[in-house]
Each structure stands twice: as structure tokens, then as C-alpha cells.
Amino acid sequence: MVARLALIKELASIVPQEVLVVTSIGNNSYFWAELTDREATLFHSTLGMCTPAAFGLAMALPRRKVLALDSDGNLILNLGVLGTIANENPTNLTVLVMDNGNYLGSHKKEPGMRTATGGKMKLQEVAKGCGIASAHLIQDVATFREKIQMALKNDGPHFICAQVEALDPERPAKTKHVLDPRENKYQFAKYIERTEGVQILGGGLGNFG
């Protein structure tokens, strides 16, 4: 078992700026925002929306690497997306799940109600059963680094389940203003428009591309 903070620090040192990262709500978003300074992040995806949003981005932008920084409770709500990912086969997508085995562990002093992964469920086996061949369980920083580097280098889709501690006693100091969903939307969309040469948000005057 390893701390979420240790893995997100490692992730921040590995992931290139141009990789699109979609983060789930809670400490995945908060830690990633504190530890990185990048435009290519879509924050605050909640209750089943993180991996599906990353999947949509991966399909729309097949030349870009896309990484979902998801969590167990979040993914379990919309687990069917793993079957869709396997069938559509976005080779540029990596799903990374911080699996702490409980709900609301991010902000509690005691673990919340356990998720199914706190019992018998093994998400990497679910992913394999859905048809994602590159599905892995990691429990330490060194293996985490190795699997993330492998995923960024090789075609996927990849699924990495990181078994992390139930609580996050260590956390980075709050030093930054984490963008709210509307600010983040404009920043993220403008970044993609600029780097991909596409139009996403109209100016309200018609004549969309």
C-alpha cells in the first residue's frame, strides 16, 4: 500500500505537459493542481464522469495522449465505460485509478463507507474482463513509475489500478487557486484550440467551423 500523495508527486514528474489529464473530484484534483502548473488539465470530474470524459477526448484527439486520473468510487458508478473503451480501443488513453477502497476518504479522519474494492472487487481484473488487455495493479512507487512510463510510451488503452492508503494524512500545502469548473473549461478548451488548430467554443456570433 502506498500514499496517494507519493504517487501523484511521481506522476507530476513523469507526465509531459502536452498530455491531456482529466482528474476526478477530491484529492486527485486538489493534489494535481498543487503539484503541477499546466493548462492541459480538466479538473473536478465527479460521480462517474472522469474516465468517460477522458475517453471522449481520446476519441476526438487520437494523436494526443490522454490520461484519466480517476478514483474507485467515481469509476464504479459508471463502470460500463470500461467495456466501451475496450470495444472502441482508443490507443492513446490511459486510465489511472487511485483506489483507496472507501467513499469520501479524501476529506475524512476515518475511512468512509467502503467501496466494492474495499471488499472482493478487483478493478484491474474487471478491466481485463472488459477486454482491456493492458490492465495492471500497482502497490509501490517504483512499479507505478514503470507502468506509467510504459503507458505513455506504448499504444493502449491502458488501465492502471493504484492501491493507495484509505486516507490521505499527508497533503500538499494549499498555495494555489484551483480553477472553478467554468474557468477551467475556458482554459482547457483554449489550450486545445491553440495546440490542435481547432475551434471548440464559439464566440456567440454563429459561423462555427
Next chain:
Amino acid sequence: MLATSGLLVATYHLARINILHEVPLLIVIPYRGDIGDPRWMGLYKKTTEPGLNAMDIPYRVVSRSSDIVRTIKECNESARAWLRCIAVILNEEALW
């Protein structure tokens, strides 16, 4: 494109996308259970339009097949211009 039941399943996500993120999205929904539907799905008469209103999602009801394409185009243009979700719900000749 959602089933009528799918609108109810997706309410949390749609409310968040529309009200919090303000992301443009065109939603096309069959209006199962509307008056005249020969099936037994009256549940959706009670939930479809009130659900869209509760999520602050404007919509048009399309009854004639000849209006489907024009309405979808108009709703799509407005969704993108307003950065909001807009729904097209199909009933009568356009559906059954």
C-alpha cells in the same frame, strides 16, 4: 442521443454539465409516454419536461417528421452560441 429513461439516469451529469460547467450539448430524446403514445410509458410524461426544466435545459418538442432536421440544426446552433445544453424531444409523427 438518449432514451427517454436515459434522461432520468443522466440527470446528475446533465445538470452538472449544464449548470456548473456550462458546456454546450445537443440532446435528442424520444418523448415516450407523451399523450398519444400507444405504449404504457406515461411515467415519462410526468418526468421528461419537468426534468428538463429543473435542469434549466431549454427544449423544443418536434411532432412532424419534416421539422426534425431544421429543429436539430437550430438547437445545435443555439447550444453552441449560448454554451448551454438544449434538448430536442420527438413525439407524435416524428416518433410513433
